[in-house]
Amino acid sequence: MRLEDYFDFQAPDDIRLKGTRIGIETILYDFIHRSRRPEEIVQSYPSLTLEQVYATITYYLHNEEMVRKYLADWIEHGRRMRAEQARDPNAWSARVRQAKAEWEANKRRMAESGVQ
Numbered sequence: 493m494r495l496e497d498y499f500d501f502q503a504p505d506d507i508r509l510k511g512t513r514i515g516i517e518t519i520l521y522d523f524i525h526r527s528r529r530p531e532e533i534v535q536s537y538p539s540l541t542l543e544q545v546y547a548t549i550t551y552y553l554h555n556e557e558m559v560r561k562y563l564a565d566w567i568e569h570g571r572r573m574r575a576e577q578a579r580d581p582n583a584w585s586a587r588v589r590q591a592k593a594e595w596e597a598n599k600r601r602m603a604e605s606g607v608q
Contacts, residue, residue, distance in 0.1 A: 498547040517566045519548045
C-alpha cells in the first residue's frame with residue numbers, strides 16, 4: 493500500500509483520512525501543537541486506527557514544507573472565522589443556517605430521487 497492510499501485528497505486544502513471525515517489537520521494539530529502521542533490521538537478519535545495516525549505523521553514527515561503550509565492556512569482560516577463571528581455573530585449564524593438548509597434540501601432531493 494502506498495502512503496497516499498491512506499488519504500482522500502478532496503481539495504488542496506482538504507485532505508482527509510480515507511473512510512472518515514477526519515482531516516489530517518486534526519491529527520497533526522494534536523501531534524505537533526499539543527505534543528500528543530499517536531496512542532493518545534487514537535483514544536480521542538475512535539474511528540481512527542493507530543496505523544492511520546502513523547500514516548498521517550509519516551505523510552507529514554515526507555511532505556513537511558507543504559503540510560506546514562496546509563496547517564498554517566487551516567489555523568489562519570480558523571482565526572479569521574472566529575474574528576468574523578465575533579464582529580457579527582448574526583451574519584455568521586445566518587450563513588450557517590443557510591448552509592444547513594441547503595444541505596437538508598439536497599438530502600431531500602437525493603432521497604426523492606433514490607440516491608443514497
